[in-house]
Amino acid sequence: MSEKGYLDMELLRFTTAGSVDDGKSTLIGRLLYDSKSIFEDQLQSLEKTNSRRGEQGINLALLTDGLRAEREQGITIDVAYRYFATPKRKFIIADTPGHIQYTRNMVTGASTANLAILLIDARHGIVEQSCRHAFISSLLQIPHVIVCINKMDLVDYSEDVFEKIKKDFEDFSSKLDIKDIQFIPISALDGDNVVNRSENMDWFEGSTLMYTLENVHIGSDHNHIDCRFPIQTIIRPQSKEFPDFRGYAGRIAGGVFKPGDEVMALPSGFTSKIDKIFIKDKEIEEAFSPMSVCMTLQDDIDISRGDMIVRANNSPKAQQDVDLMICWMNEKKLVLNGKYSIKHTSKDARCIVKKIKYKMDINNLHRLENDKEIGLNDIARISIRTTSPLFIDEYKRNRNTGSLILIDEATNETVGAGMIL
Amino acid sequence: MKSYNLTHLRELESEAIFVIREIAAQFERPVLLFSGGKDSIILFHLAKKAFYPGKIPFPLMHIDTGHNFSETLSFRDRLIEDSGEQLIVKYVQDSINKGTAVEEKGPNPSRNGLQTVTLLEGLEEEKFDAAMGGARRDEEKARAKERFFSHRDEFGQWDPKNQRPELWNIFNGKKNLGEHFRIFPISNWTEMDVWQYILMENIELPSLYFAHQREVVNREGVLLSKNDFITLKDNESYQNKLIRCRTIGDMTCTGVAESSATTLEEIIEEVSATRITERGGRTDDKRSEAAMEDRKKQGYF
Numbered sequence: 001m002s003e004k005g006y007l008d009m010e011l012l013r014f015t016t017a018g019s020v021d022d023g024k025s026t027l028i029g030r031l032l033y034d035s036k037s038i039f040e041d042q043l044q045s046l047e048k049t050n051s052r053r054g055e056q057g058i059n060l061a062l063l064t065d066g067l068r069a070e071r072e073q074g075i076t077i078d079v080a081y082r083y084f085a086t087p088k089r090k091f092i093i094a095d096t097p098g099h100i101q102y103t104r105n106m107v108t109g110a111s112t113a114n115l116a117i118l119l120i121d122a123r124h125g126i127v128e129q130s131c132r133h134a135f136i137s138s139l140l141q142i143p144h145v146i147v148c149i150n151k152m153d154l155v156d157y158s159e160d161v162f163e164k165i166k167k168d169f170e171d172f173s174s175k176l177d178i179k180d181i182q183f184i185p186i187s188a189l190d191g192d193n194v195v196n197r198s199e200n201m202d203w204f205e206g207s208t209l210m211y212t213l214e215n216v217h218i219g220s221d222h223n224h225i226d227c228r229f230p231i232q233t234i235i236r237p238q239s240k241e242f243p244d245f246r247g248y249a250g251r252i253a254g255g256v257f258k259p260g261d262e263v264m265a266l267p268s269g270f271t272s273k274i275d276k277i278f279i280k281d282k283e284i285e286e287a288f289s290p291m292s293v294c295m296t297l298q299d300d301i302d303i304s305r306g307d308m309i310v311r312a313n314n315s316p317k318a319q320q321d322v323d324l325m326i327c328w329m330n331e332k333k334l335v336l337n338g339k340y341s342i343k344h345t346s347k348d349a350r351c352i353v354k355k356i357k358y359k360m361d362i363n364n365l366h367r368l369e370n371d372k373e374i375g376l377n378d379i380a381r382i383s384i385r386t387t388s389p390l391f392i393d394e395y396k397r398n399r400n401t402g403s404l405i406l407i408d409e410a411t412n413e414t415v416g417a418g419m420i421l
Numbered sequence: 422m423k424s425y426n427l428t429h430l431r432e433l434e435s436e437a438i439f440v441i442r443e444i445a446a447q448f449e450r451p452v453l454l455f456s457g458g459k460d461s462i463i464l465f466h467l468a469k470k471a472f473y474p475g476k477i478p479f480p481l482m483h484i485d486t487g488h489n490f491s492e493t494l495s496f497r498d499r500l501i502e503d504s505g506e507q508l509i510v511k512y513v514q515d516s517i518n519k520g521t522a523v524e525e526k527g528p529n530p531s532r533n534g535l536q537t538v539t540l541l542e543g544l545e546e547e548k549f550d551a552a553m554g555g556a557r558r559d560e561e562k563a564r565a566k567e568r569f570f571s572h573r574d575e576f577g578q579w580d581p582k583n584q585r586p587e588l589w590n591i592f593n594g595k596k597n598l599g600e601h602f603r604i605f606p607i608s609n610w611t612e613m614d615v616w617q618y619i620l621m622e623n624i625e626l627p628s629l630y631f632a633h634q635r636e637v638v639n640r641e642g643v644l645l646s647k648n649d650f651i652t653l654k655d656n657e658s659y660q661n662k663l664i665r666c667r668t669i670g671d672m673t674c675t676g677v678a679e680s681s682a683t684t685l686e687e688i689i690e691e692v693s694a695t696r697i698t699e700r701g702g703r704t705d706d707k708r709s710e711a712a713m714e715d716r717k718k719q720g721y722f
Binding site for chain 1: 424425426427428429430431432433434435436438439442443445446469470471472473474475476558559565566584585586587588589590591592593595596597608609611613614617621689
């Protein structure tokens with residue numbers, strides 16, 4: 001690590017999607033292995049496992065297997081998080097399994113990702129699941145997508161195969177809303193174009209996967225235009241040193257706030273000016289997403305958890321009737337006219353499901369207007385009415401103020417992930 | 422155009438502060454589990470940041486196994502005295518005296534597993550409904566699947582197959598009576614992030630983390646510090662070595678590493694060159710391939 005270099009490193013969160021057997025675990029193993037993020041004791045324990053199972057060499061895929069239950073059954077239960085770093089960036093991988101409860105897990109992993117790696121087996125080309133992964137990436141508005149066409153070694157490193165799959169994918173994804181999409185031919189097993197350039201594919205002029213991960217521009221992934229500051233908690237020490245201090249604590253959900261800015265509190269509509277913005281005792285000049293700060297105002301106005309501080313000339317919609325795309329996360333089906341708790345930014349409310357407009361067939365993007373049975377892993381368009389107004393933006397415009405979750409009131413489980421339209 | 426970018430350490434810090442504030446807002450009686458190790462020291466530092474200039478709106482709790490390094494305890498006591506925050510200590514010895522925990526036998530008796538009993542008793546006695554800890558997902562494979570907000574049933578158990586999905590930055594802390602949550606604000610930090618953050622923020626640590634001379638015994642490849650709780654086997658003897666701790670747990674199970682790193686900069690250099698995971702020196706994890714998974718299911722941290 002270069003000296004002080006760590007003070008300049010950025011964080012990139014990505015998710016990986018692939019169907020069964022297209023080499024996703026091998027690719028992640030390869031990234032960890034080639035970036036020297038695998039430690040000796042991990043390798044040793046892996047070699048032990050391999051030899052006990054009568055396998056030879058190191059199976060990179062086993063590096064990402066977590067729980068004993070999974071290793072025994074050779075399956076992955078849930079989203080697992082992995083970490084590696086290069087001198088430029090630190091990476092967080094949300095590794096989601098390829099089969100059971102796939103949609104639910106990919107949506108979870110995608111919700112915080114800057115980037116998605118979609119894997120396609122060069123021998124099979126675009127399959128139903130590839131379409132599903134592309135759709136979820138688009139629905140969750142992952143800013144960057146890298147399509148890795150894997151197992152190029154099994155198609156003689158053919159440029160034609162690569163170009164054909166690329167074209168098929170572009171045809172399909174033109175119907176979607178993916179802003180930045182790149183294609184890379186790789187062999188995860190041998191490492192071609194993963195970290196090191198492939199000698200077998202000199203026709204490919206693009207960058208390796210690792211280079212792309214290190215250099216993709218993520219500075220615009222957050223909304224820095226519409227000022228949104230949902231209040232988490234109020235800080236009132238009432239101590240001798242700070243008898244009258246009243247600070248509003250939270251994480252900036254959009255825009256850039258500066259001391260002196262004219263602001264408005266929702267729902268009250270009272271206006272004031274920002275006095276100071278702090279991170280602990282350090283005053284800062286400007287606060288932007290995703291910073292956690294404490295803000296003081298020039299006037300004493302009534303603000304509590306669940307309220308939002310915004311700019312007077314740019315406020316979110318305050319609505320009780322909200323249209324959503326929803327991904328259902330629970331085996332208990334969505335109930336029309338059913339009541340659910342919701343969480344939206346720092347606000348709690350309740351809602352009733354007024355209408356199920358259609359279910360998406362996520363393999364071909366057809367709208368199933370007559371199918372209103374919304375169960376686990378289904379994606380649907382619905383309308384809800386909430387007990388009090390939510391301060392919302394379109395999910396496309398802001399992932400923080402445009403997302404909410406539905407909670408079952410009997411079990412307290414998170415049952416739905418909603419993206420506001 | 423001006424770019425609004427946080428560095429990776431500031432983004433991790435911001436995420437952790439957000440989670441800590443959610444804990445204070447969503448629960449009636451949260452507690453910060455404090456071990457005196459670097460991860461819980463960071464958690465304490467972040468909690469102070471989250472509520473400054475106010476006090477931390479929840480107490481700290483230490484599960485004292487009786488097998489602690491004395492340096493850890495004196496560091497803990499000084500930190501509490503200087504900050505004026507509230508500390509609750511629960512003793513594994515009390516659980517043993519009551520008969521709810523039974524001491525292990527053999528040359529290497531560990532109280533690591535017994536901590537779970539005392540922890541669950543402590544949570545119940547004090548009626549805590551959320552316990553935050555400094556566990557990180559990069560530490561161990563069972564932890565890689567852990568949520569920030571980890572739901573526990575009325576027996577304190579973790580069910581890896583039935584976790585709540587965690588979307589965006591929306592955390593669902595709703596629960597039924599008797600259930601509680603374990604919450605891990607620094608889930609996304611790696612060992613390297615922790616050290617870099619300690620250096621950046623100039624956070625004070627127990628002296629054990631820095632190289633010093635100590636009498637150690639080599640037991641099955643792990644260097645254990647001389648202490649009153651282990652018995653030497655026939656072929657073993659103590660040697661004086663220059664060592665430091667990479668993690669701090671009980672004296673009976675914390676393997677120390679030979680090292681000459683006396684400053685944070687040297688430690689960071691050492692961590693970036695090292696090829697063994699942090700918990701590679703923990704004999705408690707080596708007991709079986711799924712040692713952590715099994716302990717977590719029972720309510721361990």
